[in-house]
Amino acid sequence: MKLPDDDHGLIADALPVFVSEGQEQIASFEQLLLQLEDAPGDRELLDALFRCAHTVKGSAGIFGLDEVVAFTHHVETLLDRLREGEIALTPDLSTVLLQCNDQIRELIDQATGGLEGAGGEAERAALVARLEAFRGHAAVPVPASVAAPAAASAALQCWQVSARFGADTFRNGMDPLAILAYTAQLGRMVEVACDDSAVPPLPQIDPETCHLGFRFTLETDQGRAAIEDAFGFVIDDTALEIREAAAVPPAAVQTAEAAPAVTATPARPRDAAPAAADHVRYIRVQADRLDAVINLLGELVIAGAGALLLARQTRQGALVEANEQIGRLIEEIRNGTLQLRMVPIGETFSRFRRVVRDTAAELGKDVALEITGGDTELDKSVVERIADPLMHLVRNALDHGLEPPEQRQAAGKPAQGRLALSAFHESGSIVIRISDDGRGIQRQRVLERAWERGLVERGVTPPDEQILQLIFAPGFSTAEKVTNLSGRGVGMDVVRSNIEALRGSVTIDSTEGRGSRIEIRLPLTLAIIDGFLIGVGASKFIFPLDAVVEVIENQPSAAALDTRGRSMIELRGRVLPVVSLRHLYALDSPHRRAAASSSSRPARSASG
Numbered sequence: 001m002k003l004p005d006d007d008h009g010l011i012a013d014a015l016p017v018f019v020s021e022g023q024e025q026i027a028s029f030e031q032l033l034l035q036l037e038d039a040p041g042d043r044e045l046l047d048a049l050f051r052c053a054h055t056v057k058g059s060a061g062i063f064g065l066d067e068v069v070a071f072t073h074h075v076e077t078l079l080d081r082l083r084e085g086e087i088a089l090t091p092d093l094s095t096v097l098l099q100c101n102d103q104i105r106e107l108i109d110q111a112t113g114g115l116e117g118a119g120g121e122a123e124r125a126a127l128v129a130r131l132e133a134f135r136g137h138a139a140v141p142v143p144a145s146v147a148a149p150a151a152a153s154a155a156l157q158c159w160q161v162s163a164r165f166g167a168d169t170f171r172n173g174m175d176p177l178a179i180l181a182y183t184a185q186l187g188r189m190v191e192v193a194c195d196d197s198a199v200p201p202l203p204q205i206d207p208e209t210c211h212l213g214f215r216f217t218l219e220t221d222q223g224r225a226a227i228e229d230a231f232g233f234v235i236d237d238t239a240l241e242i243r244e245a246a247a248v249p250p251a252a253v254q255t256a257e258a259a260p261a262v263t264a265t266p267a268r269p270r271d272a273a274p275a276a277a278d279h280v281r282y283i284r285v286q287a288d289r290l291d292a293v294i295n296l297l298g299e300l301v302i303a304g305a306g307a308l309l310l311a312r313q314t315r316q317g318a319l320v321e322a323n324e325q326i327g328r329l330i331e332e333i334r335n336g337t338l339q340l341r342m343v344p345i346g347e348t349f350s351r352f353r354r355v356v357r358d359t360a361a362e363l364g365k366d367v368a369l370e371i372t373g374g375d376t377e378l379d380k381s382v383v384e385r386i387a388d389p390l391m392h393l394v395r396n397a398l399d400h401g402l403e404p405p406e407q408r409q410a411a412g413k414p415a416q417g418r419l420a421l422s423a424f425h426e427s428g429s430i431v432i433r434i435s436d437d438g439r440g441i442q443r444q445r446v447l448e449r450a451w452e453r454g455l456v457e458r459g460v461t462p463p464d465e466q467i468l469q470l471i472f473a474p475g476f477s478t479a480e481k482v483t484n485l486s487g488r489g490v491g492m493d494v495v496r497s498n499i500e501a502l503r504g505s506v507t508i509d510s511t512e513g514r515g516s517r518i519e520i521r522l523p524l525t526l527a528i529i530d531g532f533l534i535g536v537g538a539s540k541f542i543f544p545l546d547a548v549v550e551v552i553e554n555q556p557s558a559a560a561l562d563t564r565g566r567s568m569i570e571l572r573g574r575v576l577p578v579v580s581l582r583h584l585y586a587l588d589s590p591h592r593r594a595a596a597s598s599s600s601r602p603a604r605s606a607s608g
Helices: 008-038 044-064 066-083 091-110 120-137 176-184 223-230 252-260 287-312 318-338 347-361 379-400 407-410 441-454 466-472 492-501
Strands: 157-164 188-194 213-220 239-245 342-344 367-372 378-379 417-426 431-437 505-511 517-523 529-535 538-544 559-561 565-569 574-579 597-606
Touching: 008 044, 008 091, 008 347, 044 066, 044 091, 044 176, 044 223, 066 091, 091 120, 091 287, 120 223, 176 188, 176 213, 176 223, 176 529, 176 597, 223 239, 223 441, 223 538, 342 347, 347 367, 347 574, 367 441, 378 379, 379 431, 379 492, 379 517, 417 505, 466 492, 466 505, 492 505
Parallel strands: 367 417
Antiparallel strands: 157 213, 157 239, 188 213, 342 378, 417 431, 431 517, 505 517, 529 538, 529 597, 559 565, 565 574
């Protein structure tokens, strides 16, 4: 897919923004469509779905990506029929729309230089034919008014259009020339005139304020609604007037052909513009830039802690107080900066709606997906790295856990299985649970397979917890045959290793005949953690502060040894084991008596 020649450099520079926003619209389209399957008559979902397609089509038109515009036009047309109630959403239609969405994603990927597969064009043509069949029409070629400017025709309608853009058009990130360029693709635009009567004298011009207006005649077969849609992004702030006009005279057509074409320029950034109090503003920042800032902040946290330590050693009150104030400010900056990396886990959960739908259909199962705690926030880097393990666990639950409808009914269960994803914060960590009401893990079957593979000595029966943990052993599988989803013994061991690489843990609980629950516990962030500094002689140790429940005074008289020589201590009527770091790490110190009472204080630790 090639970019238009005009202003190629400027458009190419802005293209990544379009690709990013386009991918967001495509993801929203998929989620809205899956929600619409459960509520086919929800008008708000239908309208939102239509807006996604319209936004992608409009933005692609601004960049001259005609293939995206042409294909999305068919989807948009069918969605319009759905909104008007002329056709109903069925599972087959929903499947076709999801496939169309996948094709739009591929077309947008091509805009960044990706190569198209040999069957891409043929597949899109087949999808267009199926869309037309749902509309009750034979397949038709793409309207010329969508793919390219229309040729002059006596049957086309002429419209006189006057548009005066609002003062905040630039601040809202919109470009009047880009909108005008897209409007020109609806047909043939003639008699274009710029209304600059509202432009103030040069010394009084605010470069962030728009004073532009345009008048033009448009010859098109798209109708008034299509012209209004072209201004859809700015319609609330634009004084738009559309009137029917007489046919365009030949002289005007010749004039238009001789006039320079309107070219698209990238939308202006909104950095310096003040926003209305009731509007939430966003700014896109490259992830590597944010990571660089957080890495520097980690170094600043460590340097600040070191400066405070040195200040305390000087015993100068004013210096200690100044460093403590700096430390508080650094902590506020740290907390605010880390919030920039936090994203809702629900964005990852939502991806599994399509996975559950397609996989369940492939396996011949009826599965309802329940999502709770989607607003729970987690570090973006953790979210990105946990997506694949979660994907495997979800597919594993669908394949191994949940039974086919006939087996569920024979067991006295509802025909529809339930798969639940949930997330919540607990003790400075995030807990993610994947649970189902399927057949559960058959412990005897797992144990027999472990005996066969030599993972457990034959005849030995470990405790239930250890039996369940066997499914995470490398190469372990209880599947009788290899399928597209399972049977090769690859996956669960990788899931555990990936989770542990994130300083997390995974546990499993299962009841035969009732279902399973897998619980993943992860740190909220991998960037900066609070630490608790422990000193044993000349050695220093740092424990994650979230792992410290309580600090008690060292009481040698309360310590005792059990029959095996292990240390214990009594705390509020409970006997707790005691681990000596000195003995555990064989730390020898000439100042044994002085070091017996280990020093401790809060500290900061940063990790990349």
